[in-house]
Amino acid sequence: MPRDNYRIEREEKAGIGYVDFIFYPETDKNADCIILELKVNNTPDAAIQQIKDKKYAMRFQGKIGEMSKYSGRILAVGISYNRTNKKHKCKVEVL
Numbered sequence: 001m002p003r004d005n006y007r008i009e010r011e012e013k014a015g016i017g018y019v020d021f022i023f024y025p026e027t028d029k030n031a032d033c034i035i036l037e038l039k040v041n042n043t044p045d046a047a048i049q050q051i052k053d054k055k056y057a058m059r060f061q062g063k064i065g066e067m068s069k070y071s072g073r074i075l076a077v078g079i080s081y082n083r084t085n086k087k088h089k090c091k092v093e094v095l
Helices: 044-053 056-060
Strands: 006-013 018-025 033-040 074-082 087-094
Touching (some): 018 056, 033 056, 056 074
Parallel strands (some): 033 074
């Protein structure tokens, strides 16, 4: 996933709230769309649940009556960091 192929937005309004990072495919509209949520002292599952609960994937859907310009999968990526043991965990789920 070369960075040149995506437009990356940080703290962008999406659904009900602000997503940490969102990756819009720019050169290939069939490429995967990526929503990235970060959590400290929590779990990747909690991050993915937030993506679902706050409907962040709505950013990839077209406006009412319009077709979406993206046709690839939407990937929810949850990354957690534990401050005590300094470990990261990651989970990816197709929405």
